[in-house]
Each structure stands twice: as C-alpha cells, then as structure tokens.
Amino acid sequence: MRAARIGFLLLPLTMFLVGCNVFGAMVYYLSPRQMRDAEFELARGRVAMVIECARPEEDNPVFARALAEEVNALFTQHKVPTRIIPFRELAALRRANPNYPSWSIQRIGRELGAEQVLYARLDTLRFRETPDHPILSPYAAMRLKVIGTNELKNQARLWPDDAHGREVTCSRPPVEAVDYEVSDAEAAKLGRDAAQIVARLFFRWDEEEMPQRER
Secondary structure (H helix, E strand, O other): OHHHHHHHHHHHHHHHHHHHHHHHHHHHHHOOOOEEOOOOOOOOEEEEEEEEEOOHHHOOHHHHHHHHHHHHHHHHHOOOOEEEOOHHHHHHHHHHOOOHHHOOHHHHHHHOOOOEEEEEEEEEEEEEOOOOOOEEEEEEEEEEEEEEOOOOHHHOEEEOOOOOOEEEEEEOOOEEOOOHHHHHHHHHHHHHHHHHHHHHHHOOEEOOOOOOOOO
8 A cells, every 4th residue: 555655656756757858858859950160161163182291201192092082072971062182183293293392382272273272281190109119099180271372472371360270180099000901091091080070170060960980
C-alpha cells in the first residue's frame, strides 16, 4: 500500500521530467541555427592559392596540393562562386620560370590569370619533433592574406586588416611513421584538415557543423 502511494506521488514528478526533456528537445530542434558569416568574400571565378613556407626545408608539395584541392572542393560543396586555380598550373608556372622566387604575389596571380590570390604563408609546417624521431606529430601554423592582382602595390592586401595576416593553426594526433607512405598520407590529411578551417573563412556556415578531422 505504501509503495503504491509513493508511486502515485512520483508519477507527477516523472511526467514533469519527461515533459521537460521533450520541451528541451523541441527548443533545441526549433531554435534558429547559429550561422557564422564569411570573414571575406572572394572574387567570382579563378583565384590563385599560393602556399609558401617560411623555411624552405619545410616545403611539402603533398600538404600544399591537398590543402588547395580540398579548399576548392569545399567551395564547390558550399556553392561559393570561386574556383581555386588547379595546383598543377601553379607548379608548372614555377617549373617554367627560374626567376619565380623573385616574383611578387601580385605577379604570380597575374601570370595565372587570377583576379585575386589567396596567399598562405606557412610559419611552421612540422611533422616530426626531430628529423629522426619515429613518431609523427603533424602541425601547421599559417597566416592568410587575400591579395588583389591589379591593385596598386600599397593597396594590394584586400584582407585582413592585420598586416601580418589571419592566423590559422591545425594539428593531428601523433602516429608512428613506419615508412614514407605513412608520412605522405599524414601530410595529405593535415592539408585537408587545415582546408576545413581555411575554407570556412570565406563562406557562411553553421557553428554546429564544426570542422571534421580526417581519420
């Protein structure tokens, strides 16, 4: 009898808690999406993506290609009317011109027929703590700028306001490097992970859809 009375008294509380859970779920699903606007809108059409390392010994074409191609893929997915010039065109331009290292970012963009250049300066691109370390700890730190190819030199930087550029960092979990294939695979994964962060600076996105790390 006493147990029945307790159950009877707890019933309203149970119904109240269930109601709260249902109400909470309804609020969650009916609440407006938290959208974040693009920090800058790139030009329509062809835009060059130039990726340079502060330290020549850290240059990694696998990372650079993956970064540029994934940024372009994400622009296509999110219907951004910008097309990153294929990485192979930039590589061919670099091979065909021995004096390429002395060119300005504006000239590189003009040679590729781009109205703008998305310039990524890699302050750090590290895969190992030391050259002979058996564990890979992929990490990239870069500063981004958008350069107009046809503006006056002192007005070429279109974004950001900070002359040092927009900082972006990306890292991946440590993994044992058993051979060069693993190293190249991790370089490509780091490039695609970084692209998730870079691309979102240039289109509107839902804050609940956070960048996904590649497995």
